[in-house]
Amino acid sequence: MSRHTIALESPTPERAVEILRKSILGSRTSIIVGRCIVKYRGRAESFLGEGDRVIILKPDGSLLVHKASKREPVNWNPPGSIHRVYLKEGKVIVESIRRRPRETIFIELSEVYFVGSFKLIDEECIMITGTEKDVVDIIFRSPEVIEKGFKPLYREMSTKYGKIDIFGVDEKGRAVVIEVKRRKADLSSVSQLLRYVESVRESTNSPVRGILVAPDCSASARLFLKSHNLEFRKVMFK
Amino acid sequence: MSRHTIALESPTPERAVEILRKSILGSRTSIIVGRCIVKYRGRAESFLGEGDRVIILKPDGSLLVHKASKREPVNWNPPGSIHRVYLKEGKVIVESIRRRPRETIFIELSEVYFVGSFKLIDEECIMITGTEKDVVDIIFRSPEVIEKGFKPLYREMSTKYGKIDIFGVDEKGRAVVIEVKRRKADLSSVSQLLRYVESVRESTNSPVRGILVAPDCSASARLFLKSHNLEFRKVMFK
Known part of the structure; x- marks a missing residue:
């Protein structure tokens, strides 16, 4: 062939x-x-x-x-x-x-x-340009940027601690809270995500995943994420 | 051509x-x-x-x-x-x-x-066989059975009035509550749906749609649906 x-x-x-x-x-x-x-x-x-x-x-x-x-x-x-x-x-x-x-x-x-x-040869993945709000739009259109099977449901979901960028569910039906940062994520980004995750955990009785989406992440932020079982997703920005 | x-x-x-x-x-x-x-x-x-x-x-x-x-x-x-x-x-x-x-x-x-x-000629739509629970599975796989753009999210969602068969969102992001009946729907089916819709309305501050899915619906049930702005979706069963 x-x-x-x-x-x-x-x-x-x-x-x-x-x-x-x-x-x-x-x-x-x-x-x-x-x-x-x-x-x-x-x-x-x-x-x-x-x-x-x-x-x-x-x-x-x-x-x-x-x-x-x-x-x-x-x-x-x-x-x-x-x-x-x-x-x-x-x-x-x-x-x-x-x-x-x-x-x-x-x-x-x-x-x-x-x-x-x-025979399709394709090594490329999507690169995003835009503000944080714009990036949220892209994630709604192309959820595979986050992971296979991820379904984004609400944007700007209000909690008592502020607005969640994206609330969705993963392939297994678990709630997912996503915070998007356009720049390198730091400790305060993780704190923000953690507040949202905890707020959702309080109001449901089901497991909740938290994912920080950014082009990069500081070492201390990475440790902080890990200690709270939160995830980091590197998304390439142009 | x-x-x-x-x-x-x-x-x-x-x-x-x-x-x-x-x-x-x-x-x-x-x-x-x-x-x-x-x-x-x-x-x-x-x-x-x-x-x-x-x-x-x-x-x-x-x-x-x-x-x-x-x-x-x-x-x-x-x-x-x-x-x-x-x-x-x-x-x-x-x-x-x-x-x-x-x-x-x-x-x-x-x-x-x-x-x-x-030139694709296709007049057929999906026919479902199974119990109510099974039909819920099918709706999760083929949400277009309900309508274009419908996204089913949770099944068996607990409310204080019982379990919602399917909770999802429509194309415009509005919450949708679906009750599935395997047989002709009657007044009690509508009451059940209405209870779920009201329970969801209470806990969110956003619009909530209610859809009754069944192969058929009695005239009185239809009136009752209409008076509460609820919808009926005929789903063909084999």
């Missing part, structure tokens, strides 16, 4: 399966456009009737099924899922299996309009 | 622009795979250096930029954004402009590996 691309229009099911298997083995990103049904089975089950969709299989195990509208995929599995592609009664089947919790997405393609396999 | 697909490997920049413009005009879904930089400008600015990515332009105006890893797009604009594609110094430029708030994504492709244009 060439590095860049294998793109096939209206492949036979056999050829589609062959391309997709090689793509998965070769840690490539696969794109399928076709007419399909999608079954999801986790604790519940869902069924999406036949329609044309774009399916993306990423080499990290994520799977996305996109309709022709909306930002969100109509179905998906997270990174770490296992992809299987095979023929069943002459149709291409794409299966994505998440282990824990067990969740399976089963896609049966009645027609494949297109299959592509791409 | 044929209904199904135009898929081009390594098109010239001129040809890529031509295909993409026709695709946008024809309300088709465009897929681009290529090496690009991505600039975002809203209140803040962000810059993503050169790398290989998958770009999807949907006919509803959504734009997604995906890296080869993670579930979330690295950048995106919501439905309603305007797509522009043009040549600049021999390079393909894809621009997505959101009007309010003004947010622009500017993608400059130094290499285009693939361009595809697809």
